[in-house]
Amino acid sequence: MSGGFTKAMARNIFYGGSVFFILVFLALTFDTTTALPKRDNRAAINETVTLGKKVWEDNNCIGCHTLLGEGAYFAPELGNVYIRFGNSTEAIKGFIAGRPKDGIPGRRSMPQFNLSAEELEAIAQFLKYTSEINTENWPPNIQG
Amino acid sequence: MQYQSQAVAKPYFIAAIGLFVGQILFGLILGLQYVVGDFLFPEIPFNVARMVHTNLLIVWLLFGFMGATYYLIPEESETELHSPKLALALFWIFLVAGALTVLGYLLVPYATLAEITGNDLLPTMGREFLEQPTITKIGIVIVVLGFLFNVTMTVLKGRKTVVSTILLIGLWGLAIFFLFAFYNPTNLVLDKVFWWWVVHLWVEGVWELIMAAILAFILIKTTGVDREIIEKWLYVIIAMTLITGIIGTGHHYYWIGTPGYWQWWGSIFSALEPIPFFMMVIFAFNMVNKRRREHPNKAAVLWAMGTAVMAFLGAGVWGFMHTLSPVNYYTHGSQITAAHGHMAFYGAYAMIVMAIISYAMPMLRGREAANSEKSQIMEMWAFWLMTVGMVFITLFLTGAGILQTWLQRVSDNPEPFMVVQDKIALFYWMREVAGVVFLIGLLVYIASFFIGGEEKKATA
Numbered sequence A: 001m002s003g004g005f006t007k008a009m010a011r012n013i014f015y016g017g018s019v020f021f022i023l024v025f026l027a028l029t030f031d032t033t034t035a036l037p038k039r040d041n042r043a044a045i046n047e048t049v050t051l052g053k054k055v056w057e058d059n060n061c062i063g064c065h066t067l068l069g070e071g072a073y074f075a076p077e078l079g080n081v082y083i084r085f086g087n088s089t090e091a092i093k094g095f096i097a098g099r100p101k102d103g104i105p106g107r108r109s110m111p112q113f114n115l116s117a118e119e120l121e122a123i124a125q126f127l128k129y130t131s132e133i134n135t136e137n138w139p140p141n142i143q144g
Numbered sequence B: 001m002q003y004q005s006q007a008v009a010k011p012y013f014i015a016a017i018g019l020f021v022g023q024i025l026f027g028l029i030l031g032l033q034y035v036v037g038d039f040l041f042p043e044i045p046f047n048v049a050r051m052v053h054t055n056l057l058i059v060w061l062l063f064g065f066m067g068a069t070y071y072l073i074p075e076e077s078e079t080e081l082h083s084p085k086l087a088l089a090l091f092w093i094f095l096v097a098g099a100l101t102v103l104g105y106l107l108v109p110y111a112t113l114a115e116i117t118g119n120d121l122l123p124t125m126g127r128e129f130l131e132q133p134t135i136t137k138i139g140i141v142i143v144v145l146g147f148l149f150n151v152t153m154t155v156l157k158g159r160k161t162v163v164s165t166i167l168l169i170g171l172w173g174l175a176i177f178f179l180f181a182f183y184n185p186t187n188l189v190l191d192k193v194f195w196w197w198v199v200h201l202w203v204e205g206v207w208e209l210i211m212a213a214i215l216a217f218i219l220i221k222t223t224g225v226d227r228e229i230i231e232k233w234l235y236v237i238i239a240m241t242l243i244t245g246i247i248g249t250g251h252h253y254y255w256i257g258t259p260g261y262w263q264w265w266g267s268i269f270s271a272l273e274p275i276p277f278f279m280m281v282i283f284a285f286n287m288v289n290k291r292r293r294e295h296p297n298k299a300a301v302l303w304a305m306g307t308a309v310m311a312f313l314g315a316g317v318w319g320f321m322h323t324l325s326p327v328n329y330y331t332h333g334s335q336i337t338a339a340h341g342h343m344a345f346y347g348a349y350a351m352i353v354m355a356i357i358s359y360a361m362p363m364l365r366g367r368e369a370a371n372s373e374k375s376q377i378m379e380m381w382a383f384w385l386m387t388v389g390m391v392f393i394t395l396f397l398t399g400a401g402i403l404q405t406w407l408q409r410v411s412d413n414p415e416p417f418m419v420v421q422d423k424i425a426l427f428y429w430m431r432e433v434a435g436v437v438f439l440i441g442l443l444v445y446i447a448s449f450f451i452g453g454e455e456k457k458a459t460a
Helices: A007-038 A047-058 A089-097 A117-131 B004-035 B046-077 B084-107 B110-116 B134-157 B162-182 B188-223 B227-252 B262-271 B274-289 B298-321 B325-331 B335-364 B373-410 B417-423 B425-448
Strands: none
Touching (some): A007 B188, A007 B227, A007 B262, A089 A117, B004 B046, B004 B425, B046 B084, B046 B110, B046 B335, B084 B134, B134 B162, B162 B227, B188 B274, B188 B298, B188 B335, B227 B262, B262 B298, B262 B325, B274 B298, B298 B335, B325 B373, B335 B373, B373 B417, B373 B425, B417 B425
């Protein structure tokens, strides 16, 4: 890198290129936020779903599971768990409520979180809401 | 050491290494839990150990970046630090807040921690990497703002160099994008979109500026190559970083409810993200080849070249491997992601911090330029043990990821997650063995600080 290419030119590419692509990114983000209402299932968000997301966060579910593929890779994907469990919120609630307190010898086991009936319903409704987000057909199949 | 106030870097570096040890110990716990599912259950469930592992990583890297900044800014600005006292006060605040947060993770259930820290007032917890209680997040903002005030005042009163300017842009960007950690809407898609403004725009954006600036500083000091040449390289590298990396955020917007056009934007721009990392390799090797002096600190030069190479492999190559959307459709959120994350963080960020520690610590401990030859040889052994350990961690996770992707997502009869996990357990065992090698390397690294002996002198 010598000859005609000067430090000033390199600096201008840095500042000019960065500002330009920040603006492009902001424009795309703006367009995304206007397109989201048709995709993100926001109509389904109610008080129960809101509580469900709080239960999800307050128990750090993302520390083991993925949700729409993001999170930890220790336990199954939950973005489509509602569908995997036969479109049943009852099955989700039963699974969470039935976790053994002391785990399963030698195997991975979800902790017993001692959720109330209201919290169980909320987390199940939150996962149902999540399963109805338009994710461009991800995951590839029911197994997540 | 040219300026007295550079000494504040020392406690930052020591804390960074200490927290690094904690991170690796919890990494080994996690690795074992992958194959012995009930290990430490229910006392330390996987999610708690993982939170400690990733949060310690972030905090020790921040300690490392701050220490690096306090060390190099006075030298670049040719003036004492604005306030060494503020730097030391912030060190203790950050360390105590960090320790309390980790103790909180370990001693009380996460839901209780959320409750007693007032998460209901401003819910920000329970999101990957942003698990810290809201009050800890506010504390991080205060510490970082105090730190930025201190170094910005120093730069303003002294000489302005490209290295210090780029470093400051990176650090200010770090602070600004962290503010998105406080935005947590109920709408999961919006939550995820802006969560990436912290995570992606940190590690594939402004942190690369910090890395490149520190690397440039080390190369200026150890090779004696003309600053003009190094600064030109620095500009070109970080220009490519931001030109590719900002829109490259789109590779996280494929499957989270965002519009399908992100598959094009994300694939094309993130496919170019390896370019700045490759340029860093060329840069580091070129500068070392054209060196105009023989710096006695060979270990620091090894770390500097190592970080460029490993960042290119981990972030560049392993990132590219699963960044195109048709590939990512199958690999998203699998062990492939974990493989990439491990080598990228080690190569780009753990190693750049160890490079600056390696360069600066001898001076901070009262030597002229370098440790004894014996100490350096031990440090280089540590370099190779940790680096080879990480290469194998990455390869075994990649093997696990390929099998997982095949069995669970590609084959004609996709199998359930846990069935697949059992089938690939051998790879997890091998990963754990590689992790033990990494830990041994880290212990050798720490031991190298306690090897005395006559200071190595420049040969030329």
